[in-house]
Amino acid sequence: MLEDVLVAPSVLSADFARLGEDLKSIETADYVHFDVMDGHFVPNLTFGPDVLRAIKATTDVPVDAHLMISNPDEMTRLYVEAGADMVSFHLEATNHAHRIVSYLRESGVRPAVAINPATPVCMLDSIIEDVDMVLVMTVNPGFGGQKFIPSSVAKVAKVRALAKEHGVSPMIEVDGGVSEQNAGQICAAGANVIVAGSAVFKKDDRGAAIRAIKDAGQLGLAKRA
Ligand SMILES: O=C(CO)[C@@H](O)[C@H](O)COP(=O)(O)O
Numbered sequence: 001m002l003e004d005v006l007v008a009p010s011v012l013s014a015d016f017a018r019l020g021e022d023l024k025s026i027e028t029a030d031y032v033h034f035d036v037m038d039g040h041f042v043p044n045l046t047f048g049p050d051v052l053r054a055i056k057a058t059t060d061v062p063v064d065a066h067l068m069i070s071n072p073d074e075m076t077r078l079y080v081e082a083g084a085d086m087v088s089f090h091l092e093a094t095n096h097a098h099r100i101v102s103y104l105r106e107s108g109v110r111p112a113v114a115i116n117p118a119t120p121v122c123m124l125d126s127i128i129e130d131v132d133m134v135l136v137m138t139v140n141p142g143f144g145g146q147k148f149i150p151s152s153v154a155k156v157a158k159v160r161a162l163a164k165e166h167g168v169s170p171m172i173e174v175d176g177g178v179s180e181q182n183a184g185q186i187c188a189a190g191a192n193v194i195v196a197g198s199a200v201f202k203k204d205d206r207g208a209a210i211r212a213i214k215d216a217g218q219l220g221l222a223k224r225a
């Protein structure tokens with residue numbers, strides 16, 4: 001049976017003054033993507049655990065927290081306690097990835113690792129068997145609305161091949177510049193979770209935008225199968 005393509009709208013592109021309404025507009029999504037930026041790991045600042053807690057109190061859609069922070073060893077706990085359902089931390093930011101993954105697992109939170117565009121896929125070799133998801137950044141992290149880096153398609157295929165070599169099939173999430181236009185090609189290469197900020201929140205009908213991205217991804221995934 002064909003797996004499902006999941007769509008995770010990034011609230012970084014939402015209207016922060018109307019966050020409750022914007023969350024309601026994406027209730028058909030599979031995850032709410034919550035981008036945490038600390039002004040050190042990336043040149044931007046966003047929100048922290050209290051905003052995550054408020055989102056959890058407002059929607060039943062599970063939250064996928066993407067921690068673009070320099071110190072995931074110390075800070076991951078705050079997002080677990082705030083109710084994240086899945087947490088992605090960056091491999092570039094820690095020497096102790098297994099420790100964080102084990103902590104997330106013990107806490108009942110799905111563990112995921114993220115890699116930047118400049119980070120080679122071989123960095124995943126020692127952790128890929130332990131995570132539920134690999135997040136492949138398809139722009140340099142820090143901002144919404146950037147242009148997708150085309151070489152990311154081949155990178156996604158490499159991650160899928162590495163997973164196969166290890167006998168596992170983690171979800172592969174792509175993040176940055178993804179839309180209905182390129183979702184098919186990316187899912188054909190091996191991705192099955194699509195983060196979409198602008199491609200959802202800049203549209204009037206968010207439900208239709210989510211559906212269109214999912215359908216495009218699903219067509220690509222069918223090609224891979
Ligand atoms: O993590 C990030 C950016 O660093 C993303 O999650 C963006 O928020 C995605 O936004 P779009 O590129 O889809 O507009």
Ligand SMILES: [Fe+2]
Nearest residue numbers: 035066175195
């Ligand atoms: Fe993100």
